[in-house]
Amino acid sequence: QCSTGTGRVASDRMTSIEQLSQMVTRHLGLDAFSDELQYTTKWTIFESPLGGRGLVATEDIKTGDVLFVDHPLVYGPRCRAIVQRGCTVCRKIHSDTLFKCSRCALLLCSEQCQNSDVHFSDCSIISCWPNKVPIEDVDDALLSRALTSIRAMLLNEEQRNLLTSLQAHVLPQHGSEIRKLKEYFDIPIQVEQFLTLVACILDANAFQIGTLYGKKELSLHGLYPVSAIMNHNCVSNTRYSFNTDSQMTVKAVKPIQAGSEIFTCYTGMLWGTPSRRLHLYSTKHFLCTCDRCADPTERGTLLAALKCFSSECLGSLLPLQPLKTNTAWKCLDCGLRVPHNNICTIQGALGSLVGSLDFDNVLALENYLLNRITKYVPKTNQVVVDLQCRLIWEIGEAEGFRWHELAAPRLALAERLCRGTLRTLAALGAGEALLRGLLLYHLHAALAERARREPHLYEELKSEIENTIEQAHNILQGDQAAPPDLDLRRQYLGAGCDTPHEERFFFLHANDAPGHSK
Numbered sequence: 451q452c453s454t455g456t457g458r459v460a461s462d463r464m465t466s467i468e469q470l471s472q473m474v475t476r477h478l479g480l481d482a483f484s485d486e487l488q489y490t491t492k493w494t495i496f497e498s499p500l501g502g503r504g505l506v507a508t509e510d511i512k513t514g515d516v517l518f519v520d521h522p523l524v525y526g527p528r529c530r531a532i533v534q535r536g537c538t539v540c541r542k543i544h545s546d547t548l549f550k551c552s553r554c555a556l557l558l559c560s561e562q563c564q565n566s567d568v569h570f571s572d573c574s575i576i577s578c579w580p581n582k583v584p585i586e587d588v589d590d591a592l593l594s595r596a597l598t599s600i601r602a603m604l605l606n607e608e609q610r611n612l613l614t615s616l617q618a619h620v621l622p623q624h625g626s627e628i629r630k631l632k633e634y635f636d637i638p639i640q641v642e643q644f645l646t647l648v649a650c651i652l653d654a655n656a657f658q659i660g661t662l663y664g665k666k667e668l669s670l671h672g673l674y675p676v677s678a679i680m681n682h683n684c685v686s687n688t689r690y691s692f693n694t695d696s697q698m699t700v701k702a703v704k705p706i707q708a709g710s711e712i713f714t715c716y717t718g719m720l721w722g723t724p725s726r727r728l729h730l731y732s733t734k735h736f737l738c739t740c741d742r743c744a745d746p747t748e749r750g751t752l753l754a755a756l757k758c759f760s761s762e763c764l765g766s767l768l769p770l771q772p773l774k775t776n777t778a779w780k781c782l783d784c785g786l787r788v789p790h791n792n793i794c795t796i797q798g799a800l801g802s803l804v805g806s807l808d809f810d811n812v813l814a815l816e817n818y819l820l821n822r823i824t825k826y827v828p829k830t831n832q833v834v835v836d837l838q839c840r841l842i843w844e845i846g847e848a849e850g851f852r853w854h855e856l857a858a859p860r861l862a863l864a865e866r867l868c869r870g871t872l873r874t875l876a877a878l879g880a881g882e883a884l885l886r887g888l889l890l891y892h893l894h895a896a897l898a899e900r901a902r903r904e905p906h907l908y909e910e911l912k913s914e915i916e917n918t919i920e921q922a923h924n925i926l927q928g929d930q931a932a933p934p935d936l937d938l939r940r941q942y943l944g945a946g947c948d949t950p951h952e953e954r955f956f957f958l959h960a961n962d963a964p965g966h967s968k
């Protein structure tokens with residue numbers, strides 16, 4: 451049945467904090483608790499000193515405390531300029547069975563997906579709009595980009611009120627997917643206005659939804675209304691994780707004092723200041739002024755550092771006034787000053803260089819990291835750190851590079867890279883961030899493999915093998931991004947296991963066997 455009603459088309463954008471708090475309480479289901487069993491949160495919504503609303507701690511919060519479990523009002527394929535082609539129901543990509551639905555043009559991979567409830571409701575909205583071109587000529591990538599907004603048509607009034615009370619980026623660069631969709635479909639004006647508003651709200655607030663560890667599937671985003679109220683800090687005091695039902699759990703990664711704002715991070719943790727600020731400005735329309743952004747060295751990590759332009763100097767260039775977008779840069783050693791434009795040229799060239807790399811080729815990546823990239827940039831630079839992480843994720847996991855297959859120098863390299871990146875995270879004050887959990891897991895796996903090969907080293911490595919898996923487990927448990935053998939490793943290689951040490955490694959080889967799908 452075709453729905454033409456759009457409910458509230460545009461928000462009055464004036465929802466008070468009290469109204470928003472009430473809507474959030476209902477959304478989280480906290481109003482279902484009886485008077486005797488009062489549910490209290492350790493935070494509330496407030497007028498943030500950064501502008502707009504934010505979340506603030508109402509009592510002291512400990513590391514690891516769960517702040518809330520949010521669920522999405524809507525979710526669907528991520529809306530990016532380059533869209534992966536994948537099934538809009540089961541998220542399968544790289545499938546040669548992908549086809550367009552003959553009624554709505556959405557991409558599907560099987561009859562089962564076509565007959566699913568999800569597709570039925572998507573299709574029943576889109577197929578109501580008269581098509582202006584033959585359905586087979588509709589741009590399925592564009593339709594995929596617009597699908598999350600389209601799904602908002604199914605929300606009830608209360609859900610729409612919550613959705614439209616969130617901030618919207620009402621600027622020409624947002625909502626273009628809906629404008630373009632009009633080239634293919636005759637969309638009623640009220641519906642178009644609603645979809646455009648939702649698209650602007652999604653651009654301001656949506657979170658990318660994590661995928662299962664190592665699984666390549668269509669990337670999704672979702673509108674998590676409570677998480678969306680969190681403002682940004684480049685050193686977040688929370689982390690979030692997703693379960694397989696797309697629920698999002700937000701936890702503290704460090705102690706948060708009563709009265710302090712609760713933050714998330716909208717950028718990559720290991721990006722340097724100019725990259726983070728540019729990204730925030732172009733996508734979220736603000737210039738961050740947090741302590742990390744104001745510190746030219748980024749707590750000594752030098753993630754943005756470039757090589758000094760003077761051929762005799764081995765020093766690093768850093769921005770003189772990082773909060774000024776056109777700041778000059780200065781060498782820490784020789785004091786050479788370099789104008790901003792010259793820095794932009796180097797950063798542009800570096801971007802093109804990295805864009806040309808084949809990240810799926812482990813040997814090429816390793817060679818580039820060890821022999822090439824540090825000719826152009828200091829080893830602290832974010833590009834080097836990014837390549838290090840990409841290599842860490844491949845070593846032990848990629849075909850032909852599983853733990854038991856690694857030559858000793860490569861195993862040692864994995865260990866060294868994990869330790870280096872963990873040091874950078876610690877210097878930033880990242881606390882118990884997700885990235886730290888994954889790095890600890892990989893460090894544990896490298897150490898365990900070394901102990902398996904050389905049993906005489908076991909006693910020496912035992913406490914670190916145990917500590918790393920315990921800490922990784924603490925951070926990653928319940929997160930769908932967690933490696934599937936996390937629990938097994940903790941059971942056999944964690945503290946308190948009484949299996950004789952010669953027998954503790956038996957499961958590693960089974961997991962590493964070629965063809966084993968992690």
Ligand SMILES: C[S@@+](CC[C@H](N)C(=O)[O-])C[C@H]1O[C@@H](n2cnc3c(N)ncnc32)[C@H](O)[C@@H]1O
Pocket residue numbers: 500501502503504616617654655678679680681682683734735736737738739
């Ligand atoms: C996801 S919303 C966060 C909630 C928002 N403050 C509100 O009132 O609904 C993202 C927007 O909040 C603002 N914001 C978030 N973090 C900020 C920060 N560190 N400094 C300035 N503005 C920030 C920006 O306008 C950004 O586009």
